[in-house]
Amino acid sequence: MSFDLSVIPNKNIVLAVTGGIAAYKSAILVRRLKDVGFNVRVVMTQGAQAFITPLTFQALSGNPVHTELLNPEAEAGMGHIELARWADLLLVAPASCDTLAKFAAGLADDLLSTLYLATKSPVWVAPAMNQQMWAAKATQRNLNTLVQDGVHVIMPDAGSQACGDVGLGRMPEPEDLARQVTEYFHKAQRAIAEKFGMLAGKHVVVTAGPTREAMDPVRYISNHSTGKMGFALAAACYAAGAKVTLIAGPVSLDTPNGVRRMNVSSAVQMLDISMQMLDEGCDIFIATAAVADYRVAEVAEHKIKKAGDDLNISLIKNPDIVATIAQQQKRPFMVGFAAETRNVEEYAAGKLVAKKLDMIACNDVSRADIGFASDENAMIVFFAEQYQMQKRDLEKASKQEIAQQLVEAIHDALHYEIEPV
Template sequence: MSFNLSVIPTRHILLAVTGGIAAYKSAILVRRLKDYGFDVRVVMTQGAQAFITPLTFQALSGYPVHTELLDPEAEAGMGHIELARWADLVLVAPATCDVLAKFSHGLADDLLSTLYLATKAPVWVSPAMNQQMWAAKATQRNLQQLVDDGVHVIMPDAGEQACGDVGLGRMPEPEDIARQVAAYFHAEHRKVAEQYGLLAGKKVVITAGPTREAVDPVRYISNHSTGKMGFALAAACYAAGADVHLISGPVSLETPNGVKRIRVSSARDMLEASMNRLHEGCDVFIATAAVADYRVATIAEHKIKKSGDELNLNLVKNPDIVATIAQQEKRPFMVGFAAETQNVEAYATGKLISKKLDMIACNDVSRADIGFGSDENAMIIFFAEQYGLDKRILEKAPKQHISQQLVEAIHEALSKNVAIS
């Protein structure tokens, strides 16, 4: 059974702030967690409020801050229990030695310690305290008990402390903590996706971005492709459980999490990398790259000097990567892209047939709102006749959303293909 796991659900982070000078870092941590797409609510102890106000966290999180166990308004709906159920992860940062002791001994005399006992969510603590307090036997004993109880401890950094001491006890930087939280949920999602995702168990190869065809050591022929569509599709395929290999021309984009990236420059480089991946095994080949149709016949050894009003270049045809892959004896499921400026549907259906593709997605790049470099797209999908699937219109949406719909279309066609074979 397969499920649509292309869309990772928004995760709920309950951030608990306790009374330490590092509480100012927690305000930045809220922002960094939200940057990763998390929904964040904040709990503050009385000690924390001595260092930073609840209003700060309310402004940053967008939610009222929870400070009291016996809040009449919250308790009308058993507020602390609802918070405990809401959380997908409870993160205590900074965590003082006092709260570590409460947790390890099962005390429940305030909102935070009650939440700790009431939640089924994973609990992470980021201890921050004086270096001697950190080294104290009681603190280390409490930490060991928490580890035994399944609490994840983010180890403190070493350095100069507010009190003037130097040693372990500094709360790590908010960016580092947020990155660890994001990595945790990414890994959890991946475990499920690899078993139940729409493309679970499939090896997907994607080409993306432009190619560059050298003219001389400093000049080249290329196009306006930014690779955004291909990179978004690589992320969506990985989120759907696939093993993704992204063959990318020169673009200034970060590699999506979990995706294996192969950097190339020219069309011939891209073809060679594609053939290598095909020989290693490939279930789905998705050609989003804007490959240069022609290259110069002979690349100049040195920079061509300006002379006269004209420069004539002798161009020769580049290999057709999609057609070459589709003609292989053990061909994968082939997905082509058609970026056109006129007669979009006619050109796309022609390419679908002539290149023996299984599916093609086309768009009108003459439109300024969905053309090269845009963060949004709108597409029409056509399938090869044997799949018995009607064309599908994908209305204008962010490329991440378009990518998720493309994954669903690929899955549907693959399911038909299995049934036919």
């Protein structure tokens, strides 16, 4: 079982919109929730329809808008029951003072109030009202009742209001609400992954991207690696329940959700951080980084000036990071990568043995469709002889999909019963 935390797949949000000028923000909120990957259905009270039309929400959500308690077109005419079963979260934004009072009193005289009583999903309310109405004792009493009933109250913002008053009562911005909802589902999925995920309880260290070996203060030796495969693997390992440390060379990629990132430049720096990770109890070491094989013997203190047609620079061999880690007494499960341009399988199988790895994934970077800068990849996975596992061909797919398949391969190898010698 694995979980992709970069998006929220197949989660259903019922967004209830009640009467108030903040209803215009709810239209933007639908778009933001859809952008993340939520399925959204909208419920509108009569008051909400005085401020914004159902057609707007239908166009933004891609679903019919629900306004009536008894709808002949709904399942058995019981729209609130259908929605109550469908929802993974009921979000009321804006939540009017009247709606809060109905919820607190247990009234059920319209679609939204009956939906509130009928759903088993979590309920969130984002109150929006005049600052004096918000401060009223009755409103605060209703809010306390809702909190005791398990409703999550999103506190309003302070600022100028449509009526001209200044104070608490503004509905938070749609981007903030979408972020809070997304984080809620991320945490829920993470809790499941930490308990049941393929790599639950493991500390995974992933190296990714190129290294840069300085020639002088302005020049360096590097390669075309973008780090996309390593970052996708870091995200997949985290989604599978692992604690993940990502040692990244110089790349322009956002850090995957939940992953600790440590930036380095040179191969020597990457090795130093990798060795430190062993002291933190690294269980799995995945070396996707395209580490430069050589570095400049003596880095010039100042910029090298152009002089003549030839420039001779002495290079020395860089440390082999994955082989060095594999030789340690308390070695983790070692996963190597082989990016080749010819004889791919032959070279990969040789590296697997020579570097004493448990598993190696190889690909042909000479192919334009799966090269360094591509968003897709295709790989062949080999396992060390003691695992007695057949090689796996990972057909061309997105790097995220390839990463999830590699996590499955690591899981299978970790749970393989090795016969004692």
